[in-house]
Amino acid sequence: MKRLRTPIWVVVILLIASGAIAAGPVPADDSPERLVKGTILTISPITGDLLLSQNQGSVIVIYGIDPERLKGLMVGDRITVRLGRDSRVHEVARSDL
Secondary structure: OHHHHHHHHHHHHHHHHHHHHHHOOOOOOOOOOEEEEEEEEEEEOOOOEEEEEOOOOOEEEEOOOOHHHHOOOOOOOEEEEEEOOOOOEEEEEEOOO
8 A cells, every 4th residue: 555655646746737737827917907999890879789890800799888988980980999807898989090
């Protein structure tokens, strides 16, 4: 039984270490706000929905924006949407080229 203790402990330590390495580093500064930039494809000022085309080619739908924030925006405008930590829209601003 004593012969098995060392190999078992080695396996346990390697499993713990490999799990920590696989998890990777944890970012210390998780930004409380995130920015989403893109071009407006469709806009619904009544329901507050936006369909954005990002520079990377992906399309994002953002639901439930306050209609007051969408006034003055049109299809084709480049905008920046600031999302909070809770994924709620804090700001919608037109981006000038």
